[in-house]
Amino acid sequence: MKNGYFSEWIPRFIQYLKMRNYSQKTLKSYSLTIRRFGQFTWLTRSYRGDLSKKWENKDLLRLDTGVKVSASEISRYLEFLSYDRQYHATTYNRILSTLSSFYRFLLMQEVIESNPVPRVDRPKVKEKELKYLKHSQVMRLLRSIPDKRDRLMIRIIYATGVRVSELCTMNVEDVDFDDQMIRVLGKGGKVRMVFVDEETLEEIADLTGDRLSGPLFSGQGGNHISTRTVQLIFKKYAPPGITPHKIRHSYASELYRRSRNLRVVQENLGHASIKTTEVYLHTDVDERRQVYREFFPLATQDRRAVNENSNRQTFRMDEP
Numbered sequence: 001m002k003n004g005y006f007s008e009w010i011p012r013f014i015q016y017l018k019m020r021n022y023s024q025k026t027l028k029s030y031s032l033t034i035r036r037f038g039q040f041t042w043l044t045r046s047y048r049g050d051l052s053k054k055w056e057n058k059d060l061l062r063l064d065t066g067v068k069v070s071a072s073e074i075s076r077y078l079e080f081l082s083y084d085r086q087y088h089a090t091t092y093n094r095i096l097s098t099l100s101s102f103y104r105f106l107l108m109q110e111v112i113e114s115n116p117v118p119r120v121d122r123p124k125v126k127e128k129e130l131k132y133l134k135h136s137q138v139m140r141l142l143r144s145i146p147d148k149r150d151r152l153m154i155r156i157i158y159a160t161g162v163r164v165s166e167l168c169t170m171n172v173e174d175v176d177f178d179d180q181m182i183r184v185l186g187k188g189g190k191v192r193m194v195f196v197d198e199e200t201l202e203e204i205a206d207l208t209g210d211r212l213s214g215p216l217f218s219g220q221g222g223n224h225i226s227t228r229t230v231q232l233i234f235k236k237y238a239p240p241g242i243t244p245h246k247i248r249h250s251y252a253s254e255l256y257r258r259s260r261n262l263r264v265v266q267e268n269l270g271h272a273s274i275k276t277t278e279v280y281l282h283t284d285v286d287e288r289r290q291v292y293r294e295f296f297p298l299a300t301q302d303r304r305a306v307n308e309n310s311n312r313q314t315f316r317m318d319e320p
Helices: 006-019 024-046 052-056 071-084 089-108 135-143 148-160 164-168 198-208 227-237 244-259 262-269 274-278 285-295 297-318
Strands: 181-185 191-195
Touching (some): 006 024, 024 089, 191 262, 227 244
């Protein structure tokens, strides 16, 4: 097995991710997460006692320590982070996912013999239903927005299910008015086509006028509008808690509820894994009631009893 320090393998891992077209935002996040863990590992191997003050001195921290770690070292890092502040369980899980990706890479490079991350207990995330708007609620929201540009932004997210980052990078030339589609540049530089309705296309044509190219929604200096601007628009018009992501959620839920085609929903959303898409799906009350009455044994037993009584009464009424 090869030996190696964090200082050596972090840049190689980031370069590997670059070759796989990961976004700059993701690369920065991965690099920072792994660097902080590497610095903590170096610190625990170099000093004893209270590490808090030394941890705060970033000029002191180094990465020249071996990348091979145990599950207990990772657990200790998470515990150390919790001393300073209480992070949400999703933050700890994000750290573990990043470290797991790093150690899978090291395993592939034959730097280590096994990935230690799966042996670390993951904090449980409390399940809570994602708040989203039903179709009629989205339409009421759109009707309440007087500014046609702001209204169109929200309508496009709902009509196509695009991410807010994808909305912001749309160009006029990406819109195919004939085939009623929009070309979308998604995560990792992946391009996909999303479908759009006629009314939304009419509003796009009204907004763009004679322009044939350039940003669909312009920000400062004629550049693409920022995601922050779109978020502020939602804060101005939408109910509390309703974000661009929740409208994307509404799109996914409505499309699946009406079509029951999970694969199409996945492709339209630009998800690499269908597991990601399943988070957005819901079964409504009517469907649950129908399934319960049709398949649950107590409910089917009750229905048979009702039918039998009804048949008896009919029989008696038919008797001479």
